[in-house]
Amino acid sequence: MKGFRCGLVLVGLLVPVAASAAVASKASAASAIAAAQAEMKLAASMQDQWIATVAAMKDARLALKQGDFAAAETAAVHAKALASLSVEQAKAQRALWVNEAVH
């Protein structure tokens, strides 16, 4: 759980840096959205999609539509990071849920 929290903080700090490090294009934004979509699909299949992930993806798509590729890429990277966290959570819960069960 401590590692999970540290990861969350780290991702929060690194996402804006990583996104602004490269110049965004329509192709790179679309690629980031596709990568986020794939991770979100995995999260959904594990019954653990976060509302914030969906909101970030919505922002990414809207920005892409408006031609703001940098914003689209940033939001997509954010969505992917959130989706990855929820996947990590779901994977961990496959073993951990038993600890909460009442017997």
Next chain:
Amino acid sequence: MKLALIVLASLWAAPLAQAASQPDPAADLQGFQGYFLKRFPKVPLAAYVNGPYNFSKSERDQWKQIIEFPPYAFAVADGKTLFDTKFANGKTYASCFPNGGIGIAQTYPMFDAKTGRVVPLGVAINRCRVANGAAKLSLTTGKLADIEAYMTSTSDGKPIDVVVPHDPRALAAYQAGKEYFYSRRGQLNFSCASCHVQAAGMHLRGDVLAPALGLTASFPLYRSSWGDVGTLVRRFIGCNKKVKAEPEAADSTAYRDLAYFMTYMNNGLPIAGPGARP
């Protein structure tokens, strides 16, 4: 010393591994109800159907006043009208259920061996509609919730009697529901059990968290915060949103299985629906 630690670790791990791998609904039921009875010795088993009102005198007093003129009464009346209204083919809902649909709500959700899926009452109502040429209704509120409210009212006081047959698919569905109930999800990292087992009877801001024991017995129910009657699925969707998780589809296998597990855990408690909650 090392050997003793290994033995101790295996003794500790064995029940956990068993809980995850071999569904034993009857043992779960005993353990689940026993947990609450031990934790809240002053609350009798049957009283759990009154949820949060066992833990807050002020809320209980308000509730008593509210049910003098039950806010769900209109839903029950509308539900009866809908229930008795004929489909285009001349049949009614009564044709789809045993005993004409009267006094049977306590047996839902039930496992359908034909489809291999769990069928909550709302889904059974929609199945009936489709079989009679009508369109499906929303599983969360509105007409379907009204019909469910009426049907549930005819089971008032009957002990919940959900069956998990010795069918591997039924046991798998039960186990999936159990896993969903205890698994943390959403950005807030909460499980159903976080609120309705671990924090049961405690306050979440101004509200008292209802124990999972008895929780399904009063659905569908009128919630003051909703302003109308809603089904158990509506509550599931609301809970998922509260922990910042995207809800499943109302008709999803996940919610069907969750309802199956939760309602089975209430076996023996009297139906007390429709209910009223803050």
